[in-house]
Amino acid sequence: MLLPTLLSNGYKHLTHVEWSQSASLEMQKNLGEQSSQIDWFVGDLLNWRPDRSVDLWHDRAVFHFRIDSDSVNDYLKSLHQYVSQGGHILLATFHLDGPERCSGLPVKRYDSELILSTLNAYQSSNWVEVKAATWVHKTPSGGSQTFQYLLAQRH
Numbered sequence: 001m002l003l004p005t006l007l008s009n010g011y012k013h014l015t016h017v018e019w020s021q022s023a024s025l026e027m028q029k030n031l032g033e034q035s036s037q038i039d040w041f042v043g044d045l046l047n048w049r050p051d052r053s054v055d056l057w058h059d060r061a062v063f064h065f066r067i068d069s070d071s072v073n074d075y076l077k078s079l080h081q082y083v084s085q086g087g088h089i090l091l092a093t094f095h096l097d098g099p100e101r102c103s104g105l106p107v108k109r110y111d112s113e114l115i116l117s118t119l120n121a122y123q124s125s126n127w128v129e130v131k132a133a134t135w136v137h138k139t140p141s142g143g144s145q146t147f148q149y150l151l152a153q154r155h
Contacts, residue, residue, distance in 0.1 A: 001030075003016060003031065004034060007038075012037075013039075014038045014039070015038065015039040015040070015048075015050060016038050016041070017041045017043075017045050017048050018042055019042070019043060019045070019062075024040055045059075045075070045078065046075065048078075050082055053083070053087070055084055055086075055087045055088065056087065056088050056090065057079060057082070057087070057089045057090070058089075058091075059090070062075070063093050064094050064102070064107040064110070065102070065105060066108065067106055067107065072108075072118065076118075076119070076122040079119075079122075080122060080123065080125060083154055084154070085154055085155070086153065086154065086155070087153070087154050088130065089119070089150070089152050089154070090150070091115055091149070091150050092147050092148070092149050093107075093110045093115065093148050094107050094108075094110070094145065094146070094147060094148070095110070095111060095134050095146040095147055096109050096111050096114075097109075097146050098145050098146045098147060099145050109148075110148050111148055112132035112148055112149075112150045115148065115150045115152075116152060119152060125154070126155040127152040127153065127154055127155070128152060128155055129151075129152050130151040131150075131151045132148070132149065132151070133148075133149045134146055134147065134148055134149070135147045135149060
């Protein structure tokens, strides 16, 4: 898990944003005493207002639910408002050959080039790919889902 790894490597000012109260509480329980070193926000990511700029924005399950241009723009506005120049985004979405729906909801699928072009289309941004990878997730039911990961730096 990313949060314990970051904490063990000395990172500070970490925030976990989660729309599910039960998932947030479960994460806090799993982290034990370490959870007190993290700020917790439960709700829509677009309602989160950090009190400082962000050096790393990690999204493993939100962006691909933004399927229309207005919701994509709202997401990108928040991202660009809070990620510092020189900061990074680690974004996971369903890959182009991944599922078309998740938890009954439609998703937008990406490859690394499409993610990067989407990031850069917002107000002439300049994001540069650091690393991209696909990963096949095995579901509890035995199926598989292909994810696209992109680590990019804002210039």
